[in-house]
Amino acid sequence: MRSVARSAAAPAGTPNDFARDLFDGLADRYDLLAEVLSFGQNHRWRAAMVDAVATMQPPPRRVLDVATGTGGVALMLSERTAASIVGVDLTEQMLRRGRKRIIQRSKDDRIRLVVGRGEQLPFADGTFDALTFTYLLRYVADPAATIRELARVVRPGGQVANLEFAVPTNLAWRTAWIGYTRTVLPLAGLLTGGREWYEVGRFLGPSISAFYQRYPVWSLQDMWRAAGLEAVTSRPMSLGGGLVTWARKVDG
Numbered sequence: 550m551r552s553v554a555r556s557a558a559a560p561a562g563t564p565n566d567f568a569r570d571l572f573d574g575l576a577d578r579y580d581l582l583a584e585v586l587s588f589g590q591n592h593r594w595r596a597a598m599v600d601a602v603a604t605m606q607p608p609p610r611r612v613l614d615v616a617t618g619t620g621g622v623a624l625m626l627s628e629r630t631a632a633s634i635v636g637v638d639l640t641e642q643m644l645r646r647g648r649k650r651i652i653q654r655s656k657d658d659r660i661r662l663v664v665g666r667g668e669q670l671p672f673a674d675g676t677f678d679a680l681t682f683t684y685l686l687r688y689v690a691d692p693a694a695t696i697r698e699l700a701r702v703v704r705p706g707g708q709v710a711n712l713e714f715a716v717p718t719n720l721a722w723r724t725a726w727i728g729y730t731r732t733v734l735p736l737a738g739l740l741t742g743g744r745e746w747y748e749v750g751r752f753l754g755p756s757i758s759a760f761y762q763r764y765p766v767w768s769l770q771d772m773w774r775a776a777g778l779e780a781v782t783s784r785p786m787s788l789g790g791g792l793v794t795w796a797r798k799v800d801g
């Protein structure tokens with residue numbers, strides 16, 4: 550893995566190159582890292598996002614999980630629904646690790662993982678009853694175009710649900726969050742995964758802050774609506790450190 554600090558600073562290369570480079574080197578220990586970097590909240594946040602799909606009526610038969618990584622959300626979807634699930638991700642190493650986990654959990658008859666980009670999905674319009682995507686938008690050049698592409702492959706009336714890190718809106722919690730992400734996260738990364746994780750811990754907070762400075766939550770919700778999604782609802786979690794958003798594809 551190229552160092553995260555150098556990658557973050559490097560002007561050359563596309564966001565896809567950056568993400569591939571970053572996650573290639575993290576795949577083996579990603580699942581532990583995700584828990585550390587989400588303050589142990591990742592499982593709860595995922596469950597809230599998956600709820601938006603698992604409670605659909607009629608129940609979904611085909612679900613797409615974009616930026617599936619090591620397949621954690623796809624596995625949860627397979628436990629909470631009877632759907633067949635496709636997971637798409639840019640990074641082959643993440644998918645390789647995901648395939649192992651899926652086989653270990655005997656879910657390979659329900660979950661298929663394919664290499665692909667959220668910006669250009671290899672599926673026809675309206676293929677899926679529901680779509681989930683997690684921690685993706687900070688890694689794409691054009692979030693509005695990506696959300697349009699995600700919505701394209703969902704059938705009218707289908708559901709889209711998303712989980713992202715977020716910045717707390719309450720001043721006291723935001724101050725604590727800034728302290729946590731700028732000091733505790735790099736240190737926690739260093740103690741659990743050495744130098745590489747220290748850099749990931751150091752990169753994450755400023756990356757989240759910069760993303761929401763450029764794209765406030767209201768503007769992201771506008772992008773969802775412009776992509777043909779309605780009843781857009783966001784639920785801050787864990788004092789605002791996580792944000793789950795869901796919506797329905799306009800029918801007709």
Ligand SMILES: C[S@@+](CC[C@H](N)C(=O)[O-])C[C@H]1O[C@@H](n2cnc3c(N)ncnc32)[C@H](O)[C@@H]1O
Pocket residue numbers: 565568569572583615616617618619620621622637638639640643665666667668682683684685688689
């Ligand atoms: C932080 S991981 C999240 C993995 C998984 N969703 C989870 O919650 O554990 C972000 C994932 O997004 C993938 N990714 C980044 N940019 C992408 C893109 N443009 N299209 C598809 N996947 C992408 C990375 O390869 C990585 O596996």
